[in-house]
Amino acid sequence: MATIKDVSKETGLSIGTVSRVFNNRGYISKETREKVEAAVKKLNYQPNAIARSLSKSSSNIIGVILPHISHPFFSDLLSYIENATREKGYSLMVFVTKGDEEAELAMINRCRENKVCGLILCSGRFATKKIESNEFPVVAIERNPEGASFAIECNNRQGGRLAAQELIDKGCKNLVSLAGIKGRKMPADDRSTGFEEVCRENSVNFTCLTYPPELYDRLDYTAFIDKVLTERPNTDGIFASSDIIASQVIQVAASKGLKVPEDLKVIGFDDTLIATYTTPQLTTIHQPIKEMAELAVSTLIGLKDEKSATGCTIMNVSLVKRGTT
Amino acid sequence: MATIKDVSKETGLSIGTVSRVFNNRGYISKETREKVEAAVKKLNYQPNAIARSLSKSSSNIIGVILPHISHPFFSDLLSYIENATREKGYSLMVFVTKGDEEAELAMINRCRENKVCGLILCSGRFATKKIESNEFPVVAIERNPEGASFAIECNNRQGGRLAAQELIDKGCKNLVSLAGIKGRKMPADDRSTGFEEVCRENSVNFTCLTYPPELYDRLDYTAFIDKVLTERPNTDGIFASSDIIASQVIQVAASKGLKVPEDLKVIGFDDTLIATYTTPQLTTIHQPIKEMAELAVSTLIGLKDEKSATGCTIMNVSLVKRGTT
The missing domain is CATH 1.10.260.40 (lambda repressor-like DNA-binding domains)
Known part of the structure; x- marks a missing residue:
């Protein structure tokens, strides 16, 4: 050669x-x-990219740390991040924590060793504070922004408001919101806040529930949903904070002989492929996943030479009506 | 530092x-x-991993090229590959083609530039022949192995056989197999072969159909499925070559007023998370995705110093019975 x-x-x-x-x-x-x-x-x-990197302070590699990739929100996000990264002439190094905080620390070290020029952090568990002293910029997506150079969120509160309004418009009287992980503060918590606001404004009965963290790590919510529907038999509308949870609400409803949307209306969140695989297809809140991914990559590349910039971008969401409301 | x-x-x-x-x-x-x-x-x-790589002939980076990551088979596969790679002390660089052959060539060059120590190729389109002269070993998963150092497949024929047997055991008389992309030769074609064998052995009516490649690239098969069910109204059992296709068969059946499994029985392939999100949950053929991913990574690392080794491993599949049969 x-x-x-x-x-x-x-x-x-x-x-x-x-x-x-x-x-x-x-x-x-x-x-x-x-x-x-x-x-x-x-x-x-x-x-030789390696030799070239050595003469510079960093490589052309962008690192990304995700909590899951089997979760369709994150697989979609990763797909768009990969595309944007490659189009801009960078390569993508991928790490998946599955909720393991120790692993996350090792991944950040691995990024350091590989001299990544920046890191996109989508993992929900780790306190970014610990990487404040990093030599590379960090852009956080949908997580607490402390320590990150830049944070990107969707308008979670607006999403909760839209979901509640749709359920109320369709005649629901007894609403339940399944949003947020017990004991973990996350941007997604604002979904419940928005949901609650609209329920109060319309004087509609509602309950906001959070679920134990192990359900999120295993992505299996069925037992929890079953309990909720058993304890609250007059529930006629459910807002679930992900399409996965909503798809499991449809299943539990079927197992209890409840027809969706006739007896129970359901709204998800994310608008991933899952929403189109359920029967009926899922009404859900659309997150601009592609735009969030592209903004994360371009922000990161832009930050390379300006490590002190900080900020937060909140992107609008929208209601996508399908068969469950 | x-x-x-x-x-x-x-x-x-x-x-x-x-x-x-x-x-x-x-x-x-x-x-x-x-x-x-x-x-x-x-x-x-x-x-410094970069400086260390320079003194060796390759880095500690493994490259992986996938056709999709929104497709649950590939997101599960990627999740397991990432885990196995990291556990063995390597980092993973990820590329997604979305069926674009030109992009695939550029990705292989990017792997070369980053001096990857090996490549896992899961993309279904590109003729591996073109990378025969590579300076790194290539392990192929579920694709034609020409040019690859090593290929890993599941026993697709056995999967087709198990699917046909289950549908026949449950009383189906008119079967349809939706497996394989028109004009692309892939290991998955053997699914139809096995399906056909068992139908003939049992003297059961059957039709084996392939679908146009653009459906695979877009992952939307509903119009195609609708046409199949309209043209063959007495169909009482469908074998679909992925859980995605099977989930869309359930939806199309519902839209036509057909009850699953009473009027129409459905079997998918892959056993990804999707299979548990449909209503009813999907009977499917389980691919050992975790084992295939782990074998790919360990084979690749083992091949580093022995670039001439070639071979193919075929892994067993099994039937997972759920609600659609």
């Missing part, structure tokens, strides 16, 4: 000059640039 | 000796090792 030395020999230019062309550093004449490009083509020279 | 020079100074050992300890190369006395370990701890020295 051709090396930078071969390109230097072929062009008659010094290695330093060839390197300046590769890294687009300092003044380079058009003639010099063309000479190098011709030699690169002729020799089929492939610049 | 502490460098290898600082460790050398602290211990009084040469840089070469310290490097030998870091890379576990040649004879190192217990005393020397302990001295270095103490200095590393004291100085909070963090080895």
Whole structure:
């Protein structure tokens, strides 16, 4: 394989000059640039990303830490992050915590070792405070932003409001919200806040419930939902804070002989593929997952040279009506 | 940040000796090792993965190319690959083609640039022949193995056989198999072969259909399924080659007033989370996704020093009975 030395020999230019062309550093004449490009083509020279990274303070690698990828919100998010990363000429290193805080620390170290140029943090458990002293910028998606350079959230409160309004408009009188993990503070908690506001404004009965963290880690909520419906038999509308939970509400309802949407109306959150796989298809709150992913990548790349910038972007959500309301 | 020079100074050992300890190369006395370990701890020295890679012929990065990650089979597979990779001390670089062959070529180049120590190829479109001359080993999962060092498949034919047998055992007389992409040869084609064998052995009416490639790329099969059920109104059992397709069969059946499993029995393939989100839950063929992922990673790491090894492992599948049969 051709090396930078071969390109230097072929062009008659010094290695330093060839390197300046590769890294687009300092003044380079058009003639010099063309000479190098011709030699690169002729020799089929492939610049070595590792060697190139070593001469810079970081690589062209972006790291991403996620709590799950079997969860469709995160697999969609990852899919869009990968696309945006690659389109901008970066490569993506992926880590999945499955809720393990110890693992998360090791992952951040692994990012450091690989000299990532930035980290996208979507994991919900770890206190970002611990990485404040990082040498790379951190963009957080849908999690507490302390310590992150930048945070991106959807408008969770607006989502809760839209869900409550739709259920009330469709005639529900006794509402339940299943949103938020007991004992973990997350941006998604605002979904309940918005839901509650609209219920109060319309004087409609409601209960806001949070679920134990192990359900989120296992992604199995059926026993919990069964208990809720058994204890509150007059419930006629449920707002679930993810499409996964909502799909399980549909199943539990079926097992109890309740028809959706006739006896029980259901709204999810996320608008992932899951929402179109259930029968009936799920009415849900659409998160702009693609836009959030693209903003995270472009913000991270923009922050590379400006590590002190901080901020938070809140993106609008919308109601997608399907068959469960 | 502490460098290898600082460790050398602290211990009084040469840089070469310290490097030998870091890379576990040649004879190192217990005393020397302990001295270095103490200095590393004291100085909070963090080895630079990039610098370390440069001194070796490859990095500790494994690349993986997938066709989709929103598809639950691939998100589950990726989740297990990430876990196995990290447990063995490697980092994972992820690329998603969404069926774009040009992008796939660029991704393989990106792997080359980042000096990956191996590549796991799960993408279904690209002719692996084109990377035969690679400088890193390639393990293929569920795709044509030409050019790959090693291929891992599940026993697709056995899966098709189990599906047909279950439908026949449950009394179906007119079966349809929806498996395989028109014009693309894939290991999954053997699912139809096995299905057909059992139908013939039992003298049961059957039709094996393939679907146009754009349905796979978009993951929306509903119009196609609707046409199949309209043209074959006496169909009482459907074998779909993924849980996604099967979930859409349930929806189309509902829209046509057909009850599942009373009027129409349905079997999927993969046994991903989707199978538990449908109503009723899906009877499906379980692929050992975790085992396939772990085998891919360990095979790849084992192949690093033995690039000429080739082979194929076929893993057993099983029937998981749920509510659709």
